[in-house]
Amino acid sequence: MSSGNIPEKHPSGAKASVDSAAIAARLKPCPDTRQGQSASCQAVRIRRMTPADLDRVMEIAESLKEAPQWPRNAYRAALDPEAKLRRIALVVEEVATGAVAGFAVANLMPPEAELEIVAVDSEAQRRGAAGRLFAALATELSTAGVVGVILEVRAHNQPALGLYRKLGFAETGRRMRYYDDPVEDAVLMRLWL
Numbered sequence: 507m508s509s510g511n512i513p514e515k516h517p518s519g520a521k522a523s524v525d526s527a528a529i530a531a532r533l534k535p536c537p538d539t540r541q542g543q544s545a546s547c548q549a550v551r552i553r554r555m556t557p558a559d560l561d562r563v564m565e566i567a568e569s570l571k572e573a574p575q576w577p578r579n580a581y582r583a584a585l586d587p588e589a590k591l592r593r594i595a596l597v598v599e600e601v602a603t604g605a606v607a608g609f610a611v612a613n614l615m616p617p618e619a620e621l622e623i624v625a626v627d628s629e630a631q632r633r634g635a636a637g638r639l640f641a642a643l644a645t646e647l648s649t650a651g652v653v654g655v656i657l658e659v660r661a662h663n664q665p666a667l668g669l670y671r672k673l674g675f676a677e678t679g680r681r682m683r684y685y686d687d688p689v690e691d692a693v694l695m696r697l698w699l
């Protein structure tokens with residue numbers, strides 16, 4: 507699952523602590539809440555995914571053709587603290603309604619982690635939800651000793667590429683014709699936390 511060819515250490519040689527402020531600064535700023543919240547900054551909170559979220563999480567994934575389609579058992583394994591491969595799974599929910607609008611899953615192999623999925627319901631897209639999910643994830647990953655996050659993405663997935671570039675990910679390589687249905691290259695990316 508790893509994209510391989512990734513150095514095991516942060517280029518500085520030192521263990522980095524995540525600069526979630528820097529990640530947040532690359533995202534859409536929220537206006538002063540005393541003036542009310544804009545559509546792009548509706549009150550959302552990030553929390554750990556639980557088994558009770560799985561229907562909604564799968565509904566979101568199934569509604570998005572670019573999202574990886576995991577079976578329920580894969581999500582269950584992602585929530586299992588005893589699983590061999592450790593994962594962090596987060597959801598973003600609207601504070602007012604508790605409605606889950608998106609989610610992200612990363613696996614941990616410190617000093618590295620792989621961002622496996624990030625998905626936001628089409629109705630909630632372009633309001634900063636994915637960026638906020640990743641900022642929270644990066645903080646948790648850093649606490650767990652991760653210094654670099656890798657991922658692979660379809661070469662034509664412009665929303666995802668735009669998101670990753672905005673978060674500071676840089677392209678590290680390509681895997682030709684890596685994906686099926688449709689056949690497409692994978693772009694490999696990495697972010698040092």
Ligand SMILES: CC(C)(COP(=O)(O)OP(=O)(O)OC[C@H]1O[C@@H](n2cnc3c(N)ncnc32)[C@H](O)[C@@H]1OP(=O)(O)O)[C@@H](O)C(=O)NCCC(=O)NCCS
Binds near residue numbers: 666
């Ligand atoms: C990729 C995805 C998660 C982005 O979610 P989102 O909540 O809309 O993203 P954000 O609002 O946090 O966007 C942050 C930045 O990403 C980039 N971005 C997001 N959507 C974009 C789009 N449709 N086109 C170009 N850039 C886009 C922009 O730079 C955006 O900043 P801006 O709005 O200030 O310009 C969402 O489009 C999605 O769920 N896609 C389907 C699933 C998927 O492909 N996941 C990735 C592979 S697992």
